[in-house]
Amino acid sequence: MIMKKALLLALPISLGIVAQTAQAQKIRAKEVKKIITTLAADDMGGRPTFKPGIDKASVFLENEFKKAGLQPLAGSKGYRQEFNMYTVKSASVRFLVNSREWRRDDVAVVSNQPRIEWRNTDKITVETITDAGVLRDKYRAAQDGSVESPTLVWVDASLASAFKGLKGRRARPLMSGEKDNPVVFVLKDGANEKVAEWSLSATQELNIMHLNNVAGIITGESKPDEYVVFSGHYDHIGILKPNEAKDSIANGADDDASGTTAVVMLANYYKKKKPARSIIFVAFTAEEIGGYGSQYFSRQLDPAKVVAMFNIEMIGKESKFGRNSAFITGFEKSDFGTILQKNLQGSAFKFHPDPYPEQNLFYRSDNATLARLGVPAHTISTTQIDKDKLYHSVDDEVESLDIQNITDIIKAIAKSAESIISGKDTPTRVTDVK
Ligand SMILES: [Zn+2]
Known part of the structure; x- marks a missing residue:
């Protein structure tokens, strides 16, 4: 689960019921333990994106998908759905005011274009900011690529320290094809000389990085053009500060x-x-x-053909409702949860609405992109996010998980999805999104 930030059973009874179907028995705790232990092993290095550990995890998953007999997605040779991202670093800046060069340290270029050449006669929006809060908002908008036009921002000399602080802010990595409007921040000096003319010449260095989802498909027998998606994220946060036991790997079990x-x-x-x-x-x-990863994946699909998405995130421990339970984010945004619950009638398992609405979990996980496109895309979870001390720590290890509970949840998901997979039920679309 992504960090919250601005930018996102009564055991014997249930086992008896779930075990009634021979198929469900194929979901075995032993196999669950084996896979989860492999993914959360120290040699995966906490699976941080762009590092070798995650590549190992990818190879393992590709092999699992092959063993399961999945087909690669249309247009793909293998199970890797590859794409690029990049980071940008300002390489050179030359800003002239009335033919005099401005101090380089007092110019901040926020742009993902390799080269910018501007002069004051070009169609550039010019603004002056005199408030630190407004400056921070503008800088964030520039880094998010949400500024509407190419903009030159004069920053009042009184905001020197806020300006310096922002300049050091690392920009988020960008996805291929993302274009922004360059925003250039110039810290004024105390002289306040009248600006008759100005020009800017800047270059940015792009660092391209490769990454991949792992995806496969079972083509439907009678409705092959209607898709149901099951997903989870295999990356995690990598290496952290070591704990007392000198463990520094956030295993993300x-x-x-x-x-x-x-x-x-x-x-x-x-x-x-x-x-x-x-x-x-x-x-x-x-x-x-x-x-x-989910943003890229979601853009490769026609959302109209996606009937439902079951995103599964953090089902390692008992939910606040105890065994035989999980919660569904955005429960009220479609009848997805109601359908799932209906399919579990007679079992002890219950899907609850998300008990932590203030945590905004619906928008903090990989279902969000498809949900915004109208797909009944929900996350199923058991996390006790408000008090789980192991969350995003080096102690999120297999030993802290309840393998039998995970197994029971997977069985419940399989059973609850049946009428959607068979084409009998089609959840209502999501409309209420921000
Ligand atoms: Zn997380």
């Missing part, structure tokens, strides 16, 4: 090796079922650094 394991188990489960609708299984990259 709950977050989200647990959900990724569910995706693999469900792939194996449904492969044998000859589903009516097509089912896509996907392990996302780069969730923790901004949800980029």
Whole structure:
């Protein structure tokens, strides 16, 4: 689960009921433990995006998808759904005012274009900012690429320290194809000389980085053009400050090796079922650094053809409702949850609405992009996000998880999805999104 930030059972009874269907028995605790342990092992290095550990995790998942008998997505040779991102560094800046060169340190260029050549006769918006809060907002908007036109911002000399602080802010990595309007911040000096003319010449260095989701599909028998998506994210946050036991690897066993394991188990489960609708299984990259994997994936699909998305995130421990339960984010935004619950009638399992609405979890996970496009895309979770001390720590290890509970949840998800997979139920679309 991505950090919250501005930018996102009564055991014997339930087992008895779930075990009634022979298929469900194929979801076994032993296999769940094996997969989750592999993904959360120290040699995966906490699976940070852009580092070798995550590549190892990708290779492992590709192999699991192959063993499950999935097909690669249309247009792909293998299970890797590859894309690029990049970071930008200002390489050179030359800003002239009345033919005199401005101090380089007092100019901040926020742009992902390799080269900018501006003069005051060009169509550039010019603004002056005299308030630190306004400056911070503008800088953030510039880094997010949400400024409407190319802009030169004169920053009042009194805001020198705020300006310096912002200049050091690392920009988020960008996805290929993202274009912005350059925004150039210039800190005024005390002289306040009248500006008769100005010009800017700047270059930026782009550093291209490769990353990939892992995705496969079972083509539906009777409704192949209608998709149901099962997803989890396989990246995590990598290396942190060591704890007392000198452990520095954030293994991300709950977050989200647990959900990724569910995706693999469900792939194996449904492969044998000859589903009516097509089912896509996907392990996302780069969730923790901004949800980029799911954003890329979502843009490759026609959202109108996606009937439902089951995003599974942090199901490693009991929910606040105890065993035999999980919650669904954005429960009230479609009838997805109601359908799932209906399919579990007679079992002890219950899906609850998200008990932490103030945490904004619906928008903090990989379902958000498709949900904004109208897809009934929800996240299923058991996290006790308000008090889980292991969240995003080096102690999020397999030993802290309840493997039997995870197994029961995966079985419940499999059963609850049945009428959607078979084409009998179609959840209502999501309209209320921000
Ligand atoms: Zn997380």
